[in-house]
Amino acid sequence: MAKNRLGKSSAFYDIYERNPSSDKTVTHYCPGCGHGILHKFIAEALEDYGVWNRTILLSPVGCSVFAYYYFKVGNIQCAHGRAPAVATGIKRAHPDSIVISYQGDGDLAGIGGNEIIQAANRGENITVFFINNAIYGMTGGQMAPTTLVGQSTTTTPRGRDIYNEGYPIKIAEIISILESPVYVERVALADTKNIMKARSAVRKAINYQVENKGFSLVEVLSPCPTGWKMNPVDAKKWVTNEMQKYFKLGVFKDVGKERKSRKVNGEKVPLNKVPDIIDIPSDEKKEISRIEKKSEEKFLKRIKIAGFGGQGILLLGVTLAESGMMEGKNVTWLPSYGPEMRGGTANCHVIVSNQRIGSPLVDWSDILIAMNRPSLDKFEPKAVPGSLIFYDSTIVNRKPERNDVKAIGVPFTEIADGIGSTKVLNMVALGSLIRFTGMLSPETLFEAQTRVVKRKEFLELNKRAIKAGMEFIDSLKES
Amino acid sequence: MDVVETIVDIPTVIIRVDECKGCGYCVEACPVKVLVQSKKLNIKGYHPAEYKGSGCTGCGVCFYTCPEPGAITVIKK
CATH class of the missing domain: 3.40.920.10 (Pyruvate-ferredoxin oxidoreductase, PFOR, domain III)
Structure with missing residues (x-):
């Protein structure tokens, strides 16, 4: 793609008016946080595919809870871990929309573990970005389901012990063994090469949804300098040297080419037929006037x-x-x-x-x-x-x-x-x-x-x- | 951004100093090493990235490694 200028995507707001902080030009993320990079890739892809004006982004619980400050798209902030369920509802009610579920490791792999497996297994036509930083960043650095063995956190001060906390959950592998998902890849926001691979993965996942292929998930290994108590450059190296050893990068599943695009049933139900369908008394007005007649005053x-x-x-x-x-x-x-x-x-x-x-x-x-x-x-x-x-x-x-x-x-x-x-x-x-x-x-x-x-x-x-x-x-x- | 129009030496990189959080990703990632961390502080108290003034190839790596949506703009040609 030949662009003469690389700059802030138009899928971001110019000024983040929703941010209550006094500086409305920058994100609330810490220096070196991977969220910002992934945000940029998503925004760029939405802009390039021309779908940002029909996109609904679901923000999770975690640092990215405030994603709606930044993205100039439809936004919903979901209950902890429930983004895939919300995404299912939205996508089925609005099949034309592009539904993106943006979730962290506590949200997707922790409390929402079953939600994501069920949504993936149903093959919902949504895109999930799973940001994995091996720690609970927002709450102050506790152990996450994806915390590495031996990694010390505030709740595993002597390091994660396999006999006490088990091994880190490999979400990309779990999702990829299901039959329904179309595309599952794990990428890392580490060195330049992998960052560019992450960018392609984000674009591919969104493109599959634009083509109505079905469920795709991209797991993104991301630095959390604050949670890991490192400077940003060291945190990036830690992603390469430690996280990638356990969480292998690569495409786990990609059947986008073989899968036919789904038929999108665009037929809208007229509003006056809804009462019949869900079986409620349609003559609601009559009902009300009856109640009100009891006493005129x-x-x-x-x-x-x-x-x-x-x-x-x-x-x-x-x-x-x-x-x-x-x-x-x-x-x-x-x-x-x-x-x-x-x-x-x-x-x-x-x-x-x-x-x-x-x-x-x-x-x-x-x-x-x-x-x-x-x-x-x-x-x-x-x-x-x-x-x-x-x-x-x-x-x-x-x-x-x-x-x-x-x-x-x-x-x-x-x-x-x-x-x-x-x-x-x-x-x-x-x-x-x-x-x-x-x-x-x-x-x-x-x-x-x-x-x-x-x-x-x-x-x-x-x-x-x-x-x-x-x-x-x-x-x-x-x- | 009026500044953009006055730039003659293209390709180039423009850094909005007060949006930079000084993480150093771009400085580390730049393949031709034309970015440095400034000795000055910005309004937030970070040492922002700084362009040496020449040598940018317009590859865009700094833009893609930067976590801040608007801090870096790369003009390719």
Whole structure:
């Protein structure tokens, strides 16, 4: 190919706007990283074959997770190891697209080992680039399935031991013994000759997909100077001297010439036929209007319940949502909490409506239940004007500052203590909420209790707590 | 890149100094050894590659060994 100028491929963005770093002209990779070289080969091939505008690149978990910063193609970032499955779906739904799965050794040979074998065995018409640097680079240099025997990593400080960790996995060999794959080669980003061979392999693999030949995989031995704790030039030599001894380079399989191109079924299913095919009621609109007719008036309550973990915030939300559902409303429940079982912050978003609910998120609340001071501080500014704020007047030591909302202080903790257990303060809150708003009937609530509360001995106590909450609101109204 | 147009001595190699991470791959790989690692530092604190100014054959090896998409441009003719 005669080109007068070798420069940045047009399949890369000029400026990497997606990169949050301040310098948007360079990649995030370390000096001497093999990813950059492989990226260039892929971009160059996509540009030369004129397919970059119908390419979908799947980035893995690993350092190349941010491949979508750089490639001016369709991008999807896949769950760890699942790129071949995602690629299968995309390629079958869009047979015209060029689907490239870009995966590292932890992703492809580790967690995604079975995914790749199954995708290869089905002969999916995709191209897989497997970058093998014998280490987990992103996480700080732990042992990978492809770590060489004797190689020391942070998890094999005395070197990989065959009696403890076994031998490195040879992916190219494993894939090549399957019948379906069309092309399997192992190349190395080491000396100039091998780098140019890698370039040809990348082009060939992409070309096979353009010709609809089937599955191809290129394993690329790549330097990781940072993970190996070497300078880049030494790392390259290490690829030649150490990695290539175990991982033999070469073409393991190439039946592209014998294989006929697959027929691509380009027939698109019209959108209005989809409901029939997947068997869902197509007259969805009718269905919705039926639900909405039940009550003509629009009913929508966006409720945010916040406090600390252990206060029963989530159960309060679940009970509310369950009751709403039992009364024929549409509901959503979205918990949000820290990893701790006790302590930490917890809040949940509940929406109860007779309309369809678009998003389960409650950014602006119609009802806020604040169980402690930080929750009130945090969410008070996010209450809709004219909305309700319930707060625990026992432990929240200030009144809400806003005067465009209705604030009701209920001593949840104190009432719950009076009944016999602080634990039921969530039920006190629930009782006062439904009494004040009248949004649900207490009977529904008691019924919902029996569904959501696992320990039945608490049912009676909860019922008393709900009633106590209701009585407190009644006493407020009387006075 | 206005610079490109003013180059007279072709083939040649253009290095965007501030995109170079100083890994040294191109310096090591250049078959005619016309690239060196600069004594100066770039804005990131790396010693970038530097073209000696003459002798480039336009083979493109430095471009293909360079991991950075835009750091090296080779003008062949």
